[in-house]
Amino acid sequence: MLNDRLLQIGAYPFDRLRALLGPVEPAAGLEPIALSLGEPRHDPPDTIGEAILADPALWGRYPPMRGTEDARTAIAAWACRRYRCPETTIDPATDVVPVSGTREALFMAALAAVPERKAGGRPVVLMPNPFYQVYLGAAVAAGAEPVCVPADEASGFLPDYESLGPDILARVALAYFCSPANPQGTIAGLDRLKSLVNLAREHDFVLVSDECYSEIYDRGRPAPPGTIEACRELGGGLEKVAVFNSLSKRSSVPGLRVGFAIGDADFMNAYVRLRDHGGAAPPLPLLAAARALLADESHVAASRELYRAKIDIAEELLDGRLGFYRPPGGFYLWLDVGDGEEAARRLWSEAAVRVLPGSYIARPGADGVDPGRRYIRVALVHDLETAREALTRLAGVL
Numbered sequence: 461m462l463n464d465r466l467l468q469i470g471a472y473p474f475d476r477l478r479a480l481l482g483p484v485e486p487a488a489g490l491e492p493i494a495l496s497l498g499e500p501r502h503d504p505p506d507t508i509g510e511a512i513l514a515d516p517a518l519w520g521r522y523p524p525m526r527g528t529e530d531a532r533t534a535i536a537a538w539a540c541r542r543y544r545c546p547e548t549t550i551d552p553a554t555d556v557v558p559v560s561g562t563r564e565a566l567f568m569a570a571l572a573a574v575p576e577r578k579a580g581g582r583p584v585v586l587m588p589n590p591f592y593q594v595y596l597g598a599a600v601a602a603g604a605e606p607v608c609v610p611a612d613e614a615s616g617f618l619p620d621y622e623s624l625g626p627d628i629l630a631r632v633a634l635a636y637f638c639s640p641a642n643p644q645g646t647i648a649g650l651d652r653l654k655s656l657v658n659l660a661r662e663h664d665f666v667l668v669s670d671e672c673y674s675e676i677y678d679r680g681r682p683a684p685p686g687t688i689e690a691c692r693e694l695g696g697g698l699e700k701v702a703v704f705n706s707l708s709k710r711s712s713v714p715g716l717r718v719g720f721a722i723g724d725a726d727f728m729n730a731y732v733r734l735r736d737h738g739g740a741a742p743p744l745p746l747l748a749a750a751r752a753l754l755a756d757e758s759h760v761a762a763s764r765e766l767y768r769a770k771i772d773i774a775e776e777l778l779d780g781r782l783g784f785y786r787p788p789g790g791f792y793l794w795l796d797v798g799d800g801e802e803a804a805r806r807l808w809s810e811a812a813v814r815v816l817p818g819s820y821i822a823r824p825g826a827d828g829v830d831p832g833r834r835y836i837r838v839a840l841v842h843d844l845e846t847a848r849e850a851l852t853r854l855a856g857v858l
């Protein structure tokens with residue numbers, strides 16, 4: 461006996477990639493390079509080790525689900541600094557929850573937000589299409605109807621939730637929104653974020669704003685605006701909003717598994733009640749490391765520069781080809797190769813380079829068109845030299 465909802469989620473993107481490339485021999489004589497996974501490989505600052513080891517007694521304590529006051533205060537202070545908000549914008553006691561990486565936290569948000577019924581029908585969870593795969597799994601596990609809204613070239617690579625019909629909007633329990641977007645790198649402006657907050661309040665749903673790539677953006681641009689800033693500009697509190705962010709991309713520590721949620725105190729209460737039963741709070745020594753990382757911006761700036769230098773290399777090798785554009789945010793290239801699966805196969809067999817076909821993180825829309833089908837996602841997570849080698853091989857094959 462299994463939960464048949466699992467069938468609706470479909471295979472995990474990286475399992476599909478293994479199935480696609482398993483029977484294909486990688487090009488002989490070349491060191492394989494994986495550009496498929498968004499796992500930052502930049503060096504994190506040394507202070508992280510010191511902070512983790514500073515008080516071994518902390519390993520003997522169960523971490524509270526809301527973390528420590530110190531950690532919540534450090535998170536709130538970082539967000540207020542980053543989004544130029546007065547310190548009163550975020551109450552560390554009620555509005556902040558540290559989480560064990562945002563992946564499980566984004567998943568659990570749907571379990572906390574989706575009711576049995578909404579507006580007399582099955583609740584809806586909105587997500588962009590293509591999407592971070594966890595959104596779909598969460599919507600389905602929560603028993604909601606997933607509605608994937610095109611985030612394609614025609615929509616400016618962001619989902620236009622505002623244009624959905626009133627019948628759907630009435631049933632929306634939660635909307636996932638991602639800016640800077642994975643995989644396209646699009647950054648939503650402040651007006652767009654305000655419009656989404658207003659939409660959530662008007663239709664009584666939770667806006668889950670995934671801002672994990674907020675600290676990685678191209679040169680010559682201001683730092684991407686955030687939903688907390690949008691709430692402040694609208695003049696109220698954080699009602700109907702839950703912002704998720706993570707140290708994984710900001711500080712290149714995906715293995716630390718520390719992120720955080722900031723938002724509506726009522727939602728956070730329900731969320732913590734759920735997490736008390738099935739969540740995993742970050743261990744206290746890891747929260748100490750997170751505090752040290754949040755207090756330092758120099759390593760973040762250095763990492764941002766390194767991503768920019770890799771995008772420079774991509775521009776030098778790919779400009780004018782494969783629909784290349786400099787991603788405004790994040791560290792992915794979203795390349796229009798005509799047939800993403802075919803390109804991924806060729807890159808592996810002819811260049812030993814692993815990339816993700818866009819269709820593995822998208823679904824066919826109502827018109828039957830899969831907005832990811834023509835694309836590959838290329839994660840620029842390695843050092844400069846490896847990135848140049850991989851991109852040179854990619855440019856040679858495609």
Ligand SMILES: Cc1ncc(COP(=O)(O)O)c(C=O)c1O
Nearest residue numbers: 498561562563592642706708719
């Ligand atoms: C859009 C997006 N959100 C969330 C995450 C989860 O990151 P973490 O669990 O490391 O915080 C990722 C990781 O790739 C991501 O791409």
